[in-house]
Amino acid sequence: MKAQKAVYAGYYFLYRSDLLTELKIRLINSVLLPIWCYGGETFGMSENRCRHIQTIIDQANRMVAKVGKNAAMERIREELGISSVFLRTSTARERAFINCPASKTWIADLIKQPIKAKKSTWVTGCSRWIKKYCNQNATGQTVISLANRKAKNNKSKIQHWAISRNIINKGNWIGLTALHPTLRLGLQDVGRMRMGSYWTAQRLANAKIIDQKYKLFCLFCRLMTRETSGPLAIRLRFVAQSQNRND
Numbered sequence: 001m002k003a004q005k006a007v008y009a010g011y012y013f014l015y016r017s018d019l020l021t022e023l024k025i026r027l028i029n030s031v032l033l034p035i036w037c038y039g040g041e042t043f044g045m046s047e048n049r050c051r052h053i054q055t056i057i058d059q060a061n062r063m064v065a066k067v068g069k070n071a072a073m074e075r076i077r078e079e080l081g082i083s084s085v086f087l088r089t090s091t092a093r094e095r096a097f098i099n100c101p102a103s104k105t106w107i108a109d110l111i112k113q114p115i116k117a118k119k120s121t122w123v124t125g126c127s128r129w130i131k132k133y134c135n136q137n138a139t140g141q142t143v144i145s146l147a148n149r150k151a152k153n154n155k156s157k158i159q160h161w162a163i164s165r166n167i168i169n170k171g172n173w174i175g176l177t178a179l180h181p182t183l184r185l186g187l188q189d190v191g192r193m194r195m196g197s198y199w200t201a202q203r204l205a206n207a208k209i210i211d212q213k214y215k216l217f218c219l220f221c222r223l224m225t226r227e228t229s230g231p232l233a234i235r236l237r238f239v240a241q242s243q244n245r246n247d
Contacts, residue, residue, distance in 0.1 A: 003036045003056040014063040021174050021188075024064045025080050032060060037088045050085040057085060067197040072156040078169070079195050087146055094142040158196030167194060 010032060014024050036053055058073050065076050077084060101108050151163075173187040173194075180187070 002038075003053050006032050006035045007056055007060050010060065011063070014060055017066075020178050021064060021080075021191075022178055025082060025174065028057075028060055028064070028082055032057075033083070033085075033088060037085055037092070047086045050089060054085045065191075065195060065197065067192075067195065071195065071197050072158050074150065074154055075156060075158045075162060076195050076197075078162075079191065080174070087143065090142050090146060156196075161196070162194065 010027060013019065013027060036057055061073065061076055061080065061082060062068070062071070064080060065071070067076065074084075173190045177184045177187050
């Protein structure tokens with residue numbers, strides 16, 4: 001409920017197209033994510049429990065990236081530099097499990113003397129997780145194990161394309177939009193290409209918006225070849241260079 005209210009409160013700010021993408025990302029990371037993940041150390045090691053909150057957060061991510069429901073959200077989160085709820089809460093739970101035994105609160109007693117029951121308790125879940133996924137009981141192992149597991153289980157084509165070209169980290173185009181406001185639209189197109197949400201001529205032809213001949217015809221090159229991100233990026237570079245010469 002609080003996650004949905006937070007999205008509604010920031011809807012106008014996230015949906016505006018005249019604001020920088022960097023400001024929207026900072027709003028999500030510094031304001032909305034702490035609200036969504038408050039108390040996450042109590043449920044952090046279960047991805048199923050985080051799924052409902054993650055679904056609501058993906059609505060805000062789609063507003064920032066301006067993509068539909070069929071977009072690969074894992075790739076979009078990597079491109080925008082927004083961590084998932086599961087990763088954030090799992091890190092908080094790991095930190096609490098390692099640091100809280102020395103604290104003077106009830107959670108220290110719970111860690112030292114866990115309640116025996118048929119179901120897994122807070123402590124047994126953490127210890128089993130660290131024993132199964134982490135190489136050593138130290139801070140930071142959860143992030144490494146989760147990142148490796150996500151990379152192994154992700155089967156999307158755009159993710160494999162980004163890995164093969166070594167562009168899986170946050171894109172530089174987000175910061176460049178603030179330095180070069182006149183190139184904002186072109187930089188946003190570059191971001192859509194990296195996220196796999198750019199409407200190329202082939203995609204428009206598959207959706208029957210334009211003629212079917214454009215499946216094998218590049219509008220930029222004027223050649224009988226498929227329109228891919230390579231010619232588009234080169235074309236955008238030439239346009240930027242010509243604008244600099246004119247200035």
